[in-house]
Amino acid sequence: MKTCGSCGMCCKLMHIPTLQKPKHSWCPQYVMRSGCSIYDERPAECAAFLCLYLTAPDLSDAWRPDKAKFMIWSGREQRRLIVEVDPASPLAWKPAPTAPTPATSGVRRPDRRARVRSWRPG
Numbered sequence: 083m084k085t086c087g088s089c090g091m092c093c094k095l096m097h098i099p100t101l102q103k104p105k106h107s108w109c110p111q112y113v114m115r116s117g118c119s120i121y122d123e124r125p126a127e128c129a130a131f132l133c134l135y136l137t138a139p140d141l142s143d144a145w146r147p148d149k150a151k152f153m154i155w156s157g158r159e160q161r162r163l164i165v166e167v168d169p170a171s172p173l174a175w176k177p178a179p180t181a182p183t184p185a186t187s188g189v190r191r192p193d194r195r196a197r198v199r200s201w202r203p204g
């Protein structure tokens with residue numbers, strides 16, 4: 083499976099109740115370009131989270147959330163795809179006019195049964 087590398091986008095976008103971390107703000111435990119400073123003791127919800135970039139082998143490096151500026155994950159019920167857009171780049175999900183982008187070419191590819199039901203541009 084792919085690795086997160088220096089991504090950390092979920093550490094910004096996700097609400098982490100255990101840490102009382104609101105969504106869309108960097109976790110105070112995240113060290114830029116390094117990663118989680120409490121990795122071995124990170125909350126269970128952090129340890130359990132896998133975005134689609136990690137789990138879908140056909141998503142190229144361009145889909146890594148810190149590069150694409152959006153993160154795709156399946157909800158708790160695993161039957162929908164949620165595209166969580168970095169509020170610093172609110173238009174990142176929009177398709178380019180002439181070329182396929184991650185947003186247009188692959189959202190449905192990893193699991194054709196899943197449907198895009200939520201867009202969270204901000």
Ligand code: SF4
Nearest residue numbers: 086089090091092133
């Ligand atoms: S958004 Fe995905 S690739 Fe990035 S740190 Fe989180 S789980 Fe890893």
Ligand code: SF4
Nearest residue numbers: 093109111112118128
């Ligand atoms: S505790 Fe670590 S893994 Fe969890 S959101 Fe913060 S930096 Fe990310």
